Amino acid sequence: MKYLKPWWSDGGSLLHFTILLSLAELRLDLDLDLDLDLYLLFAPRTLLGDELLLRNGQTSHISALSPFPASGGWGRAELLHPKCWERDPAAPPEGRLLREVRALGVPFIPSTRVDAWLVHSVAAGDADGTHALLGAAAASSAGGVGAGLDGVSQAAPGGGGGPRAVQSSSLAAGEEEKAPAEPTAQVSDAGGHASERYQNGTDAFFSLEDLFQLLSSQPENLLEGVSLGDIAPLPGSINDGMNSPTHYNVNFSQAVSHDVSLHEAMLLCSDNTFRRDPVARTSQPQEQILQLCSPTTNTEQTFPGTNLTGFLPFVDNQMRNLSQDHLYDLDINIFDEINLMSLATEGFDPMEVSWLLEEPGYDSGLSLDSSNNSTSVIKSNSSHSICEGATGSSSDLSHHDLEGAVGGYCPEPSKLCHMNDRSDCPFHGDLAFQYVSHNHTYHLQPSALESTSESLSWPGKSQKISRYLNDTDRNLSRDERRAKALHIPFSVDEIIRMPVDSFNSMLSRHYLTDLQLSLIRDIRRRGKNKVAAQNCRKRKLDVILNLEDDVCSLQAKKETLKREQSQCHKAINIMKQKLHHLYRDVFSRLRDDQGRPISPNQYALQCTHDGSVLIVPKELMIPGQKKENQKGKRKNERKN
DNA sequence: GCGCGGTGTCATCGA
DNA sequence: CGTCGATGACACCGC
Numbered sequence: 001m002k003y004l005k006p007w008w009s010d011g012g013s014l015l016h017f018t019i020l021l022s023l024a025e026l027r028l029d030l031d032l033d034l035d036l037d038l039y040l041l042f043a044p045r046t047l048l049g050d051e052l053l054l055r056n057g058q059t060s061h062i063s064a065l066s067p068f069p070a071s072g073g074w075g076r077a078e079l080l081h082p083k084c085w086e087r088d089p090a091a092p093p094e095g096r097l098l099r100e101v102r103a104l105g106v107p108f109i110p111s112t113r114v115d116a117w118l119v120h121s122v123a124a125g126d127a128d129g130t131h132a133l134l135g136a137a138a139a140s141s142a143g144g145v146g147a148g149l150d151g152v153s154q155a156a157p158g159g160g161g162g163p164r165a166v167q168s169s170s171l172a173a174g175e176e177e178k179a180p181a182e183p184t185a186q187v188s189d190a191g192g193h194a195s196e197r198y199q200n201g202t203d204a205f206f207s208l209e210d211l212f213q214l215l216s217s218q219p220e221n222l223l224e225g226v227s228l229g230d231i232a233p234l235p236g237s238i239n240d241g242m243n244s245p246t247h248y249n250v251n252f253s254q255a256v257s258h259d260v261s262l263h264e265a266m267l268l269c270s271d272n273t274f275r276r277d278p279v280a281r282t283s284q285p286q287e288q289i290l291q292l293c294s295p296t297t298n299t300e301q302t303f304p305g306t307n308l309t310g311f312l313p314f315v316d317n318q319m320r321n322l323s324q325d326h327l328y329d330l331d332i333n334i335f336d337e338i339n340l341m342s343l344a345t346e347g348f349d350p351m352e353v354s355w356l357l358e359e360p361g362y363d364s365g366l367s368l369d370s371s372n373n374s375t376s377v378i379k380s381n382s383s384h385s386i387c388e389g390a391t392g393s394s395s396d397l398s399h400h401d402l403e404g405a406v407g408g409y410c411p412e413p414s415k416l417c418h419m420n421d422r423s424d425c426p427f428h429g430d431l432a433f434q435y436v437s438h439n440h441t442y443h444l445q446p447s448a449l450e451s452t453s454e455s456l457s458w459p460g461k462s463q464k465i466s467r468y469l470n471d472t473d474r475n476l477s478r479d480e481r482r483a484k485a486l487h488i489p490f491s492v493d494e495i496i497r498m499p500v501d502s503f504n505s506m507l508s509r510h511y512l513t514d515l516q517l518s519l520i521r522d523i524r525r526r527g528k529n530k531v532a533a534q535n536c537r538k539r540k541l542d543v544i545l546n547l548e549d550d551v552c553s554l555q556a557k558k559e560t561l562k563r564e565q566s567q568c569h570k571a572i573n574i575m576k577q578k579l580h581h582l583y584r585d586v587f588s589r590l591r592d593d594q595g596r597p598i599s600p601n602q603y604a605l606q607c608t609h610d611g612s613v614l615i616v617p618k619e620l621m622i623p624g625q626k627k628e629n630q631k632g633k634r635k636n637e638r639k640n
Numbered sequence: 641g642c643g644c645g646g647t648g649t650c651a652t653c654g655a
Numbered sequence: 656c657g658t659c660g661a662t663g664a665c666a667c668c669g670c
Contacts, residue, residue: 478648536662540662
């Protein structure tokens with residue numbers, strides 16, 4: 001979004017383009033950094049009546065006709081993506097929005113704020129609500145949308161608002177922060193239209209005319225020359241809207257559901273023919289699309305031979321005024337994300353999906369829903385985009401994912417063309433932009449791709465792929481490269497180490513697509529598990545080492561005890577020897593009554609308890625009797 | 641080519 | 656019931 005913001009601020013061209021694409025019933029995969037007033041423009045009525053948390057910490061109650069607070073302090077409020085609110089258990093009231101939308105069974109489109117809101121708006125299906133928002137839109141248009149649609153910008157001539165529209169203090173377009181808007185009663189024609197129809201509650205569809213009137217209120221009058229005509233009765237059929245460039249009634253429920261890629265959208269726009277036939281779409285010359293990617297491309301190059309610029313002069317003007325950086329930023333943000341989304345879509349060979357999305361050995365990866373999504377592969381004959389890493393783009397998704405491929409084959413780099421490559425990267429006509437149908441419900445289903453990727457083997461793939469990486473990318477971990485590719489605004493280290501509370505609040509504070517959230521959670525899970533595995537192995541190693549130490553110490557102790565035992569045996573033997581010598585010595589000194597020596601073979605010495613020593617004949621002294629006598633003596637001694 | 645150790649990842653279990 | 660850490664199992668990689 002940060003890339004789009006300057007361009008947006010330069011003149012709201014992006015929104016114009018959005019509408020242009022919407023006219024062609026094409027979906028737009030953009031993450032627009034829209035501010036609250038534009039949210040209100042597109043927001044469904046479910047937002048109305050809710051409290052909004054403003055940047056200044058205050059809350060604002062949104063009424064149907066005046067989304068702006070009655071008093072100052074409005075500043076610039078930002079709504080977070082409703083899915084983020086949903087994830088937050090302590091979600092503010094806006095969180096109800098998504099639940100209500102889901103209750104209607106309307107698919108949420110995480111990658112597109114504008115059309116997501118449009119879907120929500122249509123899903124709300126309430127004309128009052130819808131046109132209340134149009135009233136708000138008109139109110140917003142009174143202030144213009146040039147300055148990043150802060151809701152407070154220059155008051156355009158003829159601009160106005162709804163019944164309680166707000167005219168902001170005059171601030172130049174591009175200013176970051178605006179003074180609090182003071183509610184006024186200036187009513188513009190455009191706002192009058194919208195609010196009037198809101199009050200009438202006539203239909204449930206946006207009128208693109210309202211939007212163009214909103215846009216035309218910009219100081220630059222970018223829509224000057226666009227014949228808007230009168231507000232047509234709604235709902236107009238989509239064909240009505242499509243066939244008449246001056247008639248902009250679009251059933252957004254149909255328009256948004258008819259998904260195509262932005263590239264395709266641009267192609268169709270460039271042809272100035274809002275073809276609805278998928279076959280016809282694929283028959284368009286694809287080369288025109290990528291010419292927009294080129295920083296040297298001007299409008300004529302982008303839309304050769306078309307009268308698009310005549311049809312929408314603001315496009316021409318803005319395209320002329322766009323700097324290369326703007327185009328570059330557009331390229332990075334839009335095409336990368338669209339590429340990524342397209343990768344997860346249906347109609348794509350699973351092997352190619354895994355090849356593009358998976359790293360070597362990467363099992364869960366981006367966790368794309370392979371069951372619901374269509375996929376288009378983008379290939380071209382451009383030979384340098386991958387293998388040379390020429391772009392150095394920070395959002396080199398497919399570039400990176402090439403490195404991470406786990407697939408059944410190793411495509412030649414020359415067959416792959418990264419969308420970011422703006423120099424000369426014409427699409428291969430045969431492969432690029434087949435008719436795709438995004439549903440943009442990128443739910444997680446890691447197992448699908450896991451099984452696919454894990455079942456495939458690609459010997460030596462990492463070596464081959466690593467050649468495609470520049471030194472910088474090679475130093476990054478796979479998750480870091482994935483995070484980089486998806487523009488995840490947090491570092492991998494942050495994601496992993498952050499406490500769970502901070503982590504959840506961080507996620508809720510940022511608008512993140514399902515894909516980004518999935519990757520972030522995968523990164524966190526893998527990172528935590530990696531650390532846990534390292535700790536586990538460390539502990540296991542410590543246990544093994546400790547056990548080895550224990551074994552060593554026990555063995556040493558055993559040896560010591562053995563030595564002590566042998567020493568004790570030796571001491572005992574010495575004592576026995578000494579006792580034997582003493583015994584012999586005593587007998588040698590003993591004499592009987594006749595003075596003859598007493599033989600130790602016939603007599604034995606017996607010690608009595610009182611210390612006296614008796615000479616007892618051996619035949620009278622059986623060893624067993626000896627012990628019994630001794631025991632009997634002890635008992636008698638105890639009794640006594 | 642094979643074996644081994646290191647590492648990352650996933651599945652599972654228990655707190 | 657969800658989260659997190661621990662751990663077994665497996666695959667991959669480098670030596």
